[in-house]
Amino acid sequence: WMREADVWDGLRSHLNPKLWQLLETAAQAAQERGWQLYLVGGAVRDVLRGMQSPQETEVVLTDIDLVVDGFHQSATVGAGVELATVLQERFAGARLDVHGAFQTAALLWHNDPVFDSLWLDIATARTEFYPYPAANPEVEASSIRQDLYRRDFTINALAIRLTTPRQGKLLDFFGGVLDLQRGWVRVLHANSFIEDPTRIFRAVRFAVRFGFEIEPETERFIRHAIASGVYERSRSLNPRTPALQARLKSELKYLLQASYWPRALRELDRLGALQCLHPQLRLTRELWRRLQLMDRGLRRFENWHHLSHWRMLLEVLLSQVEMGDGEFSRAAVAQQLQLPEETVQRLATLGERCERLQGGLKLARRPSEVVQVLEGEELAGLLLVALGMGRSLRRKVWQYLTEWAHVKPLLNGEDLKQLGYKPGPQFKEMLADIQAGTLDGDFGGSREAAIAFVCDRYPL
Numbered sequence: 334w335m336r337e338a339d340v341w342d343g344l345r346s347h348l349n350p351k352l353w354q355l356l357e358t359a360a361q362a363a364q365e366r367g368w369q370l371y372l373v374g375g376a377v378r379d380v381l382r383g384m385q386s387p388q389e390t391e392v393v394l395t396d397i398d399l400v401v402d403g404f405h406q407s408a409t410v411g412a413g414v415e416l417a418t419v420l421q422e423r424f425a426g427a428r429l430d431v432h433g434a435f436q437t438a439a440l441l442w443h444n445d446p447v448f449d450s451l452w453l454d455i456a457t458a459r460t461e462f463y464p465y466p467a468a469n470p471e472v473e474a475s476s477i478r479q480d481l482y483r484r485d486f487t488i489n490a491l492a493i494r495l496t497t498p499r500q501g502k503l504l505d506f507f508g509g510v511l512d513l514q515r516g517w518v519r520v521l522h523a524n525s526f527i528e529d530p531t532r533i534f535r536a537v538r539f540a541v542r543f544g545f546e547i548e549p550e551t552e553r554f555i556r557h558a559i560a561s562g563v564y565e566r567s568r569s570l571n572p573r574t575p576a577l578q579a580r581l582k583s584e585l586k587y588l589l590q591a592s593y594w595p596r597a598l599r600e601l602d603r604l605g606a607l608q609c610l611h612p613q614l615r616l617t618r619e620l621w622r623r624l625q626l627m628d629r630g631l632r633r634f635e636n637w638h639h640l641s642h643w644r645m646l647l648e649v650l651l652s653q654v655e656m657g658d659g660e661f662s663r664a665a666v667a668q669q670l671q672l673p674e675e676t677v678q679r680l681a682t683l684g685e686r687c688e689r690l691q692g693g694l695k696l697a698r699r700p701s702e703v704v705q706v707l708e709g710e711e712l713a714g715l716l717l718v719a720l721g722m723g724r725s726l727r728r729k730v731w732q733y734l735t736e737w738a739h740v741k742p743l744l745n746g747e748d749l750k751q752l753g754y755k756p757g758p759q760f761k762e763m764l765a766d767i768q769a770g771t772l773d774g775d776f777g778g779s780r781e782a783a784i785a786f787v788c789d790r791y792p793l
């Protein structure tokens with residue numbers, strides 16, 4: 334079933350017709366210039382998976398990678414940009430971005446009536462070669478094989494040729510098709526995880542998302558990379574560190590945003606990969622309990638507060654790390670991961686906030702006393718602290734968040750004026766008393782009772 338014609342038909346029948354038209358136009362433009370054009374990466378993987386599945390459903394692609402290869406002839410570094418420009422003229426509505434020394438071009442459609450949200454990357458296949466030692470790598474338009482060899486897993490290192498001759502030819506240099514059939518996530522070479530530790534997180538992502546297994550030797554490479562301290566090394570010594578940390582953050586975000594985050598975390602823990610975040614981090618029963626609680630809490634409160642779900646889960650993970658100091662303190666780790674300052678501060682002050690709020694809540698008996706302790710606390714910080722509390726204190730926090738924080742006093746300033754009181758410093762105290770009485774149910778919900786209380790307490 335891997336004949337060129339079959340692959341071509343499979344591609345056509347599994348893609349949205351507009352997308353198909355886009356690819357055909359790109360192929361034709363490349364053809365006219367004497368270049369080869371390939372569909373590569375995740376799109377090929379997803380289309381082949383679609384072809385393997387018995388249902389004839391459309392494969393939805395939001396992210397497409399193309400590679401131009403000129404066989405050392407006329408394709409230049411700017412080939413991707415040239416093709417992208419042609420497509421931008423033909424298919425309206427896209428923004429064109431050019432990035433990197435290798436001039437990869439990206440076309441972006443955002444909420445487009447035809448493409449909805451689509452990201453199309455066009456790169457030029459390249460070889461970095463060193464004409465003499467210590468020279469800068471020079472860029473030469475070159476072989477697609479090299480391009481594929483730089484990728485992470487065999488299932489992502491497949492390409493389909495879009496240009497003639499041999500349109501629809503499937504390039505599978507590393508056994509990716511077989512791995513798709515077996516359900517294996519397998520790296521291309523032993524050093525892969527040492528070269529780029531974020532691939533550890535990617536391996537877990539693909540395995541869990543597709544229900545695949547990490548191939549046994551690949552798992553050994555992962556464990557070896559972690560045991561050799563690949564992550565600490567790259568964090569403390571490598572000038573590429575900021576970029577690496579940013580990519581690690583986006584992989585984490587990807588995992589924690591997905592519905593399969595619980596399985597992904599278990600798999601990361603099984604591999605010992607949570608240590609990439611912090612050397613002490615393990616998925617203990619306690620951490621697991623806190624993650625579940627946070628997940629539930631966020632669902633409950635998401636309508637009236639817009640907390641970032643994945644970031645809060647990550648904060649729970651990091652909050653489990655003992656305070657410590659130096660580069661492995663919670664806040665430092667958050668900072669290295671380039672999380673927002675708000676998160677860094679929240680983690681830095683967590684211990685102090687925990688003590689203060691726990692101490693206050695233990696003494697608070699009446700709802701009004703609970704409100705006094707918790708009023709003004711931001712939701713995210715409060716949720717983090719609540720996870721570590723015993724059931725009875727936690728219940729007070731939930732009640733505060735769901736009910737007590739929203740209770741309106743039975744009388745307001747206007748009512749007091751109508752009763753004949755003059756606005757002044759005492760108003761604040763009176764309103765606070767009415768608020769407390771309302772919260773504690775002293776007035777049984779009756780305005781008359783509240784008025785009687787005020788008149789008695791503050792004679793005119």
Ligand code: ATP
Nearest residue numbers: 374375376396398483484485486489490529531532
């Ligand atoms: P998804 O459907 O989740 O977007 P994808 O395979 O398209 O999956 P991306 O993260 O968008 O995933 O990456 C696009 C392609 O770039 C991958 O298929 C892979 O070939 C390559 N790639 C991405 N990250 C790496 C990496 N860290 N190392 C090597 N290759 C990578």
